[in-house]
Amino acid sequence: MSTTTVAFIGLGIMGRPMSANLVAAGFDVVGYNRSPAPIEALVAAGGRGAGSIAEAVKGADVVAVMVPDSPDVEAVLAGPDGVFDNAAEGTLVIDFSTILPDVSRRLAAQGAERGLRVLDAPVSGGEAGAVEGVLSIMVGGDAEAFAAAQPVFDAVGATIVHVGPAGAGQTVKAANQLIVAGNIQLLAEAIVFLEAHGVDTEAGVTVLGGGLAGSTVLQRKAGNMLNRDFTPGFRIALHHKDMKIVTDAARAAGVVIPLGAHVAQLVAALNAQGHGGLDHSALFTTVEQLSGRSGS
Incomplete structure (x- = not known):
């Protein structure tokens, strides 16, 4: 080559x-x-x-x-x-x-x-x-x-x-970002839930990863959440941009994405709070805040 x-x-x-x-x-x-x-x-x-x-x-x-x-x-x-x-x-x-x-x-x-x-x-x-x-x-x-x-x-x-x-690649990528954002949000909720119940959270995440709940998102993002390390691999600001693409394209097609729209708002909130430079796994911090467990 x-x-x-x-x-x-x-x-x-x-x-x-x-x-x-x-x-x-x-x-x-x-x-x-x-x-x-x-x-x-x-x-x-x-x-x-x-x-x-x-x-x-x-x-x-x-x-x-x-x-x-x-x-x-x-x-x-x-x-x-x-x-x-x-x-x-x-x-x-x-x-x-x-x-x-x-x-x-x-x-x-x-x-x-x-x-x-x-x-x-x-x-x-x-x-x-x-x-x-x-x-x-x-x-x-x-x-x-x-x-x-x-x-x-x-x-x-x-x-x-x-x-x-032309354009089909971007349409599929929009669907990808919709799924990824939803997975990250649910993973964040699951980890906060496990921690609140005093579970050995790392062990819990390991066994979840071996079952139907397992995913690339869990494999690659759970560690960020457990360690509270949100060094950017993919920034919140970029996922915010991508979720706007998804919601705009869905509206244009007359398709409803109720869960996706909700996660898009959570991403937008984190971005508006000045956290756009963090990794998108920082959605975890929003779940902590909403649960009254920030800094736990």
């Missing part, structure tokens, strides 16, 4: 390990980020750095994007001197970000007008999944473009599925 050059735009919590995994897989990776430290880390891992989007994209066979929100993706792809202005015809553009499905559809159409193949490929698995290269990737777009992108996906993910046309 050393002859395939990947421009990676956005080297944050997720983009940094993903780009490093591409380097490890043999790709020639050129990274760009607004702050320089992640670029330096990529260079130390064997990649190359760029001083602008244009510099990163020129000469790239594949452009990968991992930035926080819809306006960021629009600016990176369709903004002045962005990806669309600098990518060569036929370039494969993979947006790993989580954004509104209609924005993905619009950007895919704009890219196609310029002869670019654009895929929306949001991921799930958090920072740990990115580091381990085992992300779940839900991909929307043209089937031939998906096939062409397979080697890139294989370097960063383990469960990789083409789920439909």
